[in-house]
Amino acid sequence: MSSISTQDIEAIVDQFQRGDWREMHLRIGDVELFLSKDGNARLPERGASAPIAPAAAIAAPVAVAPVASSGHGAAAPASAAPVGAVPPGWVQIRAPSLGTFYRAPKPGAPKFVEVGAAVTPESDLCLIEVMKLFTTLRSGVSGTVREVYVQDGELVEFDQPLFLIQPNA
Amino acid sequence: MPKPSPAAGRLFVANRGEIALRAIRAAHALGMEAVLGVSVADKGSLGAAEADRTVVLGPAAARDSYLNAGLIVHAAVATGCTALHPGYGFLSERAELAELCAKEGVTFVGPSADSIRRVGDKLSARAMAKAAGVPMTSGSDAIDDVAHALRIAEQIGYPVITKASAGGGGRGMVVAHSPADLEREFDQAVTTAREAFGDGTLFIERYVQIARHIEVQVVGDGKGGVVHFGERDCSIQRRYQKMIEEAPGAILPEPVRRRLHQAAVTLLGSIGYKNAGTVEFLYDVEREEFFFMEVNARIQVEHPVSEAITGTDLIQTQIKLATGAIEGLNQADVSTKGHAIEARIIAEDPKRDFMPAPGRITRWAPPVGPGIRVDSAMQDGTLVPPYYDSMIAKLIVHGETRDAAVDLLIKALDSFVVEGIATNIPLLKFIAAHEDFRGNRINTRWLETVLLPAFRAQLG
Numbered sequence: 009m010s011s012i013s014t015q016d017i018e019a020i021v022d023q024f025q026r027g028d029w030r031e032m033h034l035r036i037g038d039v040e041l042f043l044s045k046d047g048n049a050r051l052p053e054r055g056a057s058a059p060i061a062p063a064a065a066i067a068a069p070v071a072v073a074p075v076a077s078s079g080h081g082a083a084a085p086a087s088a089a090p091v092g093a094v095p096p097g098w099v100q101i102r103a104p105s106l107g108t109f110y111r112a113p114k115p116g117a118p119k120f121v122e123v124g125a126a127v128t129p130e131s132d133l134c135l136i137e138v139m140k141l142f143t144t145l146r147s148g149v150s151g152t153v154r155e156v157y158v159q160d161g162e163l164v165e166f167d168q169p170l171f172l173i174q175p176n177a
Numbered sequence: 178m179p180k181p182s183p184a185a186g187r188l189f190v191a192n193r194g195e196i197a198l199r200a201i202r203a204a205h206a207l208g209m210e211a212v213l214g215v216s217v218a219d220k221g222s223l224g225a226a227e228a229d230r231t232v233v234l235g236p237a238a239a240r241d242s243y244l245n246a247g248l249i250v251h252a253a254v255a256t257g258c259t260a261l262h263p264g265y266g267f268l269s270e271r272a273e274l275a276e277l278c279a280k281e282g283v284t285f286v287g288p289s290a291d292s293i294r295r296v297g298d299k300l301s302a303r304a305m306a307k308a309a310g311v312p313m314t315s316g317s318d319a320i321d322d323v324a325h326a327l328r329i330a331e332q333i334g335y336p337v338i339t340k341a342s343a344g345g346g347g348r349g350m351v352v353a354h355s356p357a358d359l360e361r362e363f364d365q366a367v368t369t370a371r372e373a374f375g376d377g378t379l380f381i382e383r384y385v386q387i388a389r390h391i392e393v394q395v396v397g398d399g400k401g402g403v404v405h406f407g408e409r410d411c412s413i414q415r416r417y418q419k420m421i422e423e424a425p426g427a428i429l430p431e432p433v434r435r436r437l438h439q440a441a442v443t444l445l446g447s448i449g450y451k452n453a454g455t456v457e458f459l460y461d462v463e464r465e466e467f468f469f470m471e472v473n474a475r476i477q478v479e480h481p482v483s484e485a486i487t488g489t490d491l492i493q494t495q496i497k498l499a500t501g502a503i504e505g506l507n508q509a510d511v512s513t514k515g516h517a518i519e520a521r522i523i524a525e526d527p528k529r530d531f532m533p534a535p536g537r538i539t540r541w542a543p544p545v546g547p548g549i550r551v552d553s554a555m556q557d558g559t560l561v562p563p564y565y566d567s568m569i570a571k572l573i574v575h576g577e578t579r580d581a582a583v584d585l586l587i588k589a590l591d592s593f594v595v596e597g598i599a600t601n602i603p604l605l606k607f608i609a610a611h612e613d614f615r616g617n618r619i620n621t622r623w624l625e626t627v628l629l630p631a632f633r634a635q636l637g
Contacts, residue, residue, distance in 0.1 A: 163255035
């Protein structure tokens with residue numbers, strides 16, 4: 009990404025969400041951003057310029073958790089890694105909002121982080137999607153990812169632990 | 178009760194407290210699973226314990242949880258819910274929620290977004306009622322400014338009342354007995370309405386001095402078929418908040434009652450209203466005339482008194498209609514029996530000017546017995562959080578006659594034990610024992626002008 013940072017994009021998305029604009033199409037250098045409050049809207053056809061991650065993510069199909077199979081407990085949360093004790097000094101990164109949890113910027117792309125990955129406070133960890141609006145969650149600490157509690161595409165609740173990070177000594 | 182199974186569908190409950198519990202139990206009774214969306218403050222609620230799954234929507238503040246339609250519908254879709262019950266309050270009358278549900282393929286248990294909009298704006302509702310031939314107090318369209326207001330008031334005749342087009346609850350309402358009153362208060366009323374609803378549009382109506390609040394419970398099939406479940410008298414109010422509600426409205430002469438029901442049915446039939454709704458009227462006791470006030474496009478807090486006299490579970494009816502389990506209803510199947518009274522148990526201290534009294538309930542022992550029902554999500558040890566409405570229970574009694582119901586109300590209130598927090602039970606007891614209440618000689622101003630001064634006097 010060139011002249012524009014993810015923070016800039018988030019700020020733009022945030023402003024867009026708050027305002028009464030229905031659609032916005034922005035091009036800065038080789039970055040093209042298309043925002044729309046209509047979930048069915050698509051970037052107008054135009055050359056080869058590939059939309060950057062957030063725009064791609066906005067256009068991505070919504071992953072719908074399967075309707076659980078059977079039985080009274082069917083609606084119980086899908087199998088997530090059990091959240092064990094947090095070793096002293098380690099940091100749990102929790103969901104800032106309810107939403108669908110994505111480990112990659114778009115379907116098929118490499119995951120933001122794997123267990124064992126080194127992260128800085130600026131490292132992107134995942135996306136949280138609410139009604140086709142995507143928020144990037146950053147690490148906030150330097151260290152090593154020790155655990156990912158949630159499966160890609162699962163619904164996460166507000167304040168649910170998502171990652172366990174061992175900070176650098 | 179059938180074992181809940183996904184085949185019957187899964188209901189997302191977008192509310193809290195007793196109505197959330199009610200919706201969960203109704204879903205289970207119909208064989209559906211129930212998913213409850215809660216704020217952090219309600220993770221330990223009774224509703225959370227009874228739901229098949231609970232998802233935490235957000236922090237305690239309603240704005241970030243119960244009032245966020247995007248979060249709620251996202252949670253409903255992601256948990257595989259097929260329908261959503263909005264309860265009352267919160268987002269129940271926001272067209273946005275109904276619209277999002279429709280867009281995401283989740284059945285909204287309530288009217289269409291279009292109906293919510295049409296009845297939600299009071300001026301548009303008035304126009305609708307007028308077109309349907311429903312009696313109205315003489316009143317105006319939108320008022321431009323104080324000069325316009327004065328001209329209209331002169332035509333209608335004093336006293337007049339201003340009302341906000343965009344909402345109720347007393348905000349934007351001013352009673353003016355003279356041009357001087359109106360001149361003094363008008364701008365403030367506009368400001369209050371604008372602050373409360375984002376829209377300062379006011380209109381003016383003739384003010385009925387001795388009035389009853391009478392409302393008709395209706396259920397529509399969405400195709401013009403509308404059935405009523407009788408009327409309720411909700412005249413015991415403080416600051417436009419209802420405290421005691423009864424069914425039927427014993428004050429009504431039978432011919433007036435029939436006309437009232439017909440007016441409500443005609444009005445909502447004229448817009449093809451779907452699901453449960455209430456048409457509110459003002460009843461002028463002296464003239465024996467009723468006037469349209471507004472439509473509430475949701476199930477109301479006080480619906481249990483109508484359930485008691487008709488023997489119908491209105492929440493289950495709502496769900497069955499929305500999901501297509503039933504096509505419609507038949508007026509011939511609805512009959513009423515006896516008299517029911519509901520008293521709202523509120524966590525506020527009548528001795529301290531109705532200060533909200535959140536806190537931990539150390540002992541919760543509601544009354545039990547024939548003809549007594551308590552709708553509540555409270556238990557021993559429940560923490561009443563300070564973030565939401567302070568109603569903690571509804572006590573509903575049902576007797577063969579109004580007298581019998583009043584007797585039962587007094588008995589039930591006497592044995593209602595709530596420890597740890599202050600409640601309005603002492604005030605409810607005082608009302609129930611008052612001769613005006615027994616004699617049904619009350620009106621919408623009685624609580625504030627007669628009862629409360631007497632109540633304060635006996636407190637000393």
